[in-house]
Amino acid sequence: MGFGDLKSPAGLRVLNDYLADRSYIEGYVPSQADIAVFEAVATPPPADLFHALRWYNHIKSYEKQKASLPGVKKALGKYGPPDVEDTTGAATESKDDDDIDLFGSDDEEESEEAKKLREERLAQYESKKSKKPAVVAKSSILLDVKPWDDETDMAKLEECVRSIQADGLVWGSSKLVPVGYGIKKLQIQCVVEDDKVGTDMLEERITAFEDYVQSMDVAAFNKI
Amino acid sequence: GAEELALLEKLLGLPKGNKYGVQGERQVPVLQTNNGPGLTGLMTIAAHLVKQAKKDQLLGSTAEEKAVIQQWLEYRVTQVDGCSGKEDTRIILQDLNTHLEDKVYLAGNIFTLADILMYYGLHHVMVDLTVQEKEKYLNLSRWFNHIQHYPGVRQHLSSVIFIKNRLYTNAH
Numbered sequence: 140m141g142f143g144d145l146k147s148p149a150g151l152r153v154l155n156d157y158l159a160d161r162s163y164i165e166g167y168v169p170s171q172a173d174i175a176v177f178e179a180v181a182t183p184p185p186a187d188l189f190h191a192l193r194w195y196n197h198i199k200s201y202e203k204q205k206a207s208l209p210g211v212k213k214a215l216g217k218y219g220p221p222d223v224e225d226t227t228g229a230a231t232e233s234k235d236d237d238d239i240d241l242f243g244s245d246d247e248e249e250s251e252e253a254k255k256l257r258e259e260r261l262a263q264y265e266s267k268k269s270k271k272p273a274v275v276a277k278s279s280i281l282l283d284v285k286p287w288d289d290e291t292d293m294a295k296l297e298e299c300v301r302s303i304q305a306d307g308l309v310w311g312s313s314k315l316v317p318v319g320y321g322i323k324k325l326q327i328q329c330v331v332e333d334d335k336v337g338t339d340m341l342e343e344r345i346t347a348f349e350d351y352v353q354s355m356d357v358a359a360f361n362k363i
Numbered sequence: 364g365a366e367e368l369a370l371l372e373k374l375l376g377l378p379k380g381n382k383y384g385v386q387g388e389r390q391v392p393v394l395q396t397n398n399g400p401g402l403t404g405l406m407t408i409a410a411h412l413v414k415q416a417k418k419d420q421l422l423g424s425t426a427e428e429k430a431v432i433q434q435w436l437e438y439r440v441t442q443v444d445g446c447s448g449k450e451d452t453r454i455i456l457q458d459l460n461t462h463l464e465d466k467v468y469l470a471g472n473i474f475t476l477a478d479i480l481m482y483y484g485l486h487h488v489m490v491d492l493t494v495q496e497k498e499k500y501l502n503l504s505r506w507f508n509h510i511q512h513y514p515g516v517r518q519h520l521s522s523v524i525f526i527k528n529r530l531y532t533n534a535h
Binding site for chain 1: 472
């Protein structure tokens with residue numbers, strides 16, 4: 140936004156073009172926006188830029204009421220056509236010789252802002268990261284649970300095994316595998332967090348069901 | 364005619380209740396007043412309503428302003444209302460466009476009855492203009508767009524769209 144340098148012919152041309160189909164800088168009533176631009180223009184525009192001249196003379200007629208016009212005066216760069224680059228930057232003071240001071244105060248200000256933004260973003264990232272749980276070591280274990288004989292109620296056996304609850308232990312699928320003589324063993328999958336659950340503990344607890352369980356083996360042990 | 368005066372009444376904030384009739388072939392509006400003969404003529408009635416509403420500034424403050432307003436009111440009634448055909452319309456639009464080149468309002472820097480009545484009078488013309496025509500009469504379009512946004516003016520009339528088509532920018 141902005142008109143460019145309103146004291147230059149180029150800037151006035153932008154203003155003129157902008158005002159060709161507008162009576163005021165903003166909206167349909169005179170406001171502080173008009174006053175802001177009016178003060179920047181300072182002298183009446185040339186007669187060939189007749190839209191700008193029309194507007195100028197009109198706003199001049201409001202000179203006495205300028206304090207009471209609605210709106211808030213904003214930086215010059217905030218007004219005008221949206222596709223014009225805002226060349227006013229931080230400098231609303233009078234233009235010096237070194238307009239083209241690329242490494243001057245404009246940049247400093249900008250990098251400070253950019254720096255602040257960057258730091259903010261970093262902080263956000265950090266906090267997000269810290270909240271993220273650390274990758275937990277898990278394993279998938281396949282257990283073979285053998286009953287006493289073929290008359291053991293395998294359903295009950297499975298129930299007992301599944302009743303074993305522990306933090307970091309999740310039971311998976313199971314199936315009955317025949318071993319001979321009509322006896323079936325229970326093959327059941329589980330996922331454990333290595334830090335929390337160990338196979339010893341599992342064995343202890345499964346074999347505690349003495350009525351049903353003769354023994355337990357680890358058929359397979361895979362790290363996830 | 365009478366509908367326009369009703370719109371004006373509303374804009375001025377006057378209570379309804381005025382009775383309008385029409386007279387003659389050209390449907391000149393007549394306002395029946397309680398005391399005395401009716402008021403005849405759009406301009407006359409409009410000015411009367413403005414004074415009734417105590418918005419005299421709409422009729423201008425300086426002698427010059429008042430004269431200019433009267434001039435445009437007369438223009439409205441004689442030229443705009445009396446115009447028939449494309450050629451006449453074109454002349455009016457051109458006239459107004461030229462006049463509005465260096466003015467925000469018809470009378471210069473203030474919103475007056477001239478703007479109001481010219482807006483109502485031209486509305487049916489502006490509605491039918493093509494995009495190119497609106498671009499051609501740039502100042503008039505600007506003025507019209509401005510007036511139609513003025514609080515209380517447009518009321519139920521349709522809003523005329525003005526877009527600035529960059530393809531047809533004037534080369535000044």
